[in-house]
Amino acid sequence: MFIENHLIKHLYNYFGNSGTKLEILKSNFLNLNFYFMDVQSSVLANDFLEAEVIRQSGTVLCRAKKTYITTEAFKSFFKDLGSIIAEVGASKLIFDKTSLSVFDQEAMEWYHTHWKEDMLTKGLKHHRKILPNDPLFETSVKIGRQKILENNPNFDFDKFDIQYCDSVEEAMSK
Secondary structure, three states, rough: OOOHHHHHHHHHHHHHHOOHHHHHHHHHHHHHHHHOEEEEEEEEEOOOOOEEEEEHHHHEEEEEEEOOOOOHHHHHHHHHHHHHHHHHHHEEEEEEEEOOOOHHHHHHHOOOOOOHHHHHHHOEEEEEEEOEEEHHHHHHHHHHHHHHHHHHHOOOOHHHHEEEOHHHHHHHHH
16 A cells, blocks of 8 residues: 555656646656556554565565554564565565654664574565654664664674665665
8 A cells, every 4th residue: 555655656746736747757657667566565564564565576665654663563563574575585675664753772673683684594685774854863773773783792784785765766776
């Protein structure tokens, strides 16, 4: 469902209310085409998160639905998501966190030091993050990463391909 919402948002940004620029749509259709390629709607969801699989590109698109996610809900969701990732052979995870206003440090540490490590053995190598447009949130993420390294001195962020993006479209292209 949220892929369709991103597509609609993208089209409105592109065309505004006119909708008459057919030549632009035709020339950019290939950029939008991934939205229609073998997408499974909401393969997993709870009150806080939802995920979809885009099989054509080996991508799982995950989105936070609320401003905060409890540690228990986060861990449960990502444990289940790990099974799906392994089953479909996904190599990229896009995590859209734009709805979040805060995050749970315990969940973030578990996500990096346990879940990502396990997923790396299952072929998930590429992580794309879309953060809220909030400098305080971005600073909190940086501080959180430092705490992870303090608590886990052998953990290496560099073995994961982690990139921060501004949109789902950008994340899909990287």
